[in-house]
Amino acid sequence: MVQRRIPAIASRIAGAALSLFALLPPPAHAQAPEPVRIGAFLSVTGPAAFLGDPELKTLEMYVERINAEGGVLGGRKLQLVSYDDAGDAEKARTFAKRLIEQDKVDLIVGGSTTGTTMAALPLAEQAGTPFISLAGAVPIVEPVKKWVFKTPHTDRMACEKIFVDAQARKLTRIALISGSGGFDKSMRGECLKTAAKYGVEFVADETYGANDTDMTAQLTKIKGSGAQAVLNAGFGQGPAIVTRNYRQVGLTLPLYQSHGVASREYIKLSGPAAEGVRLPAAALLVSDLLPAGDAQKPVVANYRKAFEDKYKTDVSTFGGHAYDGLMLALNAMKAAGGTDKAKVRDALEATRGYVGTGGVVNMSASDHMGLDLSAFRMLEVKEGNWSLVK
Structure with a gap:
């Protein structure tokens, strides 16, 4: 009897196990790591489109390229969340608020103009979100704001x-x-x-x-x-x-x-x-005229080629500002070992010797731009093109 009952019991146990297995959720696959969210509000249309359009093109190009190469921070993909403020300061403020509160971005690279930057600046300060502006005026970084940095040379x-x-x-x-x-x-x-x-x-x-x-x-x-x-x-x-x-x-x-x-x-x-x-x-406009030993030459030449090959249009210093903003952000995240906002802010402020399209950047607690007068080149228009004033 026992020998006849054991197969029967085993059969019932196996059937119950199969039924239970059918009710369980499938085994979880390894989830992809959270993306690094880069926020941007740019003047892609409107009177300042000549600034915002190459800036957005640059960010999109390098986000795509970096993701294709495996991402950052051990395999995290970059996610660009961008809005077009059309040069309107009130729109810029609205979009900055959305980036911080709804999109939960890790850092903001943007603000094509001084007006749009200044409208959004208080929000980044209040929220404790690192913000790298692409606009030129001195008041953006003077006096120094804890969370605000900029890439272009000042007025x-x-x-x-x-x-x-x-x-x-x-x-x-x-x-x-x-x-x-x-x-x-x-x-x-x-x-x-x-x-x-x-x-x-x-x-x-x-x-x-x-x-x-x-x-x-x-x-x-x-x-x-x-x-x-x-x-x-x-x-x-x-x-x-x-x-x-x-x-x-x-x-x-x-x-x-x-x-x-x-x-x-x-x-x-x-x-x-x-x-x-x-x-x-910036040296970007005359990359082909720079001497071979110039520290910026390989950086500006590579960026210029990448941009002009992809978009079939002339490079501008404004797109270069966006390139520098993104690279400064990613370098800071690497130094911080992640996207913790306070650590990234501290790493940005500690940037030394970054060679970008705008110059060699050396930031400090009292300087959130990090460029000196040598970062500027004096250019002159000759025969419809830029020339380098010796």
Whole structure:
């Protein structure tokens, strides 16, 4: 009996086990690690699209490339969460809030303009989210904000680089013309504050509106001011209009522009009138003209080739700012051993010797940009292209 019952009992036990197994969930597969979330709000459309468009293209290109190579931090993929603020400060604030509170990003790289950056800056500070701005004005990092950093050279540096060049050309009486935007106003103020240090006297101070399409009235006043040179503090399409009108009113004085127009788009918009214009800019625009021993040459040459090969369009320094922002962020995460925001912030502040498209970056507790005047190159438009002023 026993021998006959054992198979029966075994059969019932096996059947019960199979039934129980059917009710259990399938075995869990190893879950992919959480992605590293990079947030961005950029002016991809609107009047500052010449900034935001190459910035977004750059972030997308390198996120795709890094993920294809295996990701970061031991296999974590990058996830780019980006919004187009169209240059509107209120939209930028809304998107920054969404990135922090809803999207739960680990870090923000963005803010194409000074206005959009300044609108979002308090939110990053309050939330304790590392924020690397791509805008130029001094107030972004002065006074130092705990959680805020930036990649572009400042407007004050642009003023100083221009004044150094003017000194070398024995130009001391300069006329100033500037736009009404946040960057324009900030650069105008920085130029006024630093002029005396370089022996520069401003003999005129004219302004134009964001929607102005003709600046001949202001330039006619400048023509009679006794100026030896003219400095246009501005970005966007305004400086191209100033440049065209400059020649139309018969001005032949040296004309300086800001690094806010450091792209071939400015030359295209200005046409032949841009010939001879000088401006300070990053080495990226003249990568092919840099000497072989220049520390930046391989970095800017590689970025330029990657961007132009993929998008079939000219590189700009603005896309370079986004490249530097992303690489600084990833280097800091690597140094921090993860995405802990406080540790990443501390690692950003401790950045030393990073060679980027904007220059060699050495940050500190008192300097959240880390560039000095040597990071700027003085360029001149010659025969419709950039040349390096020796």
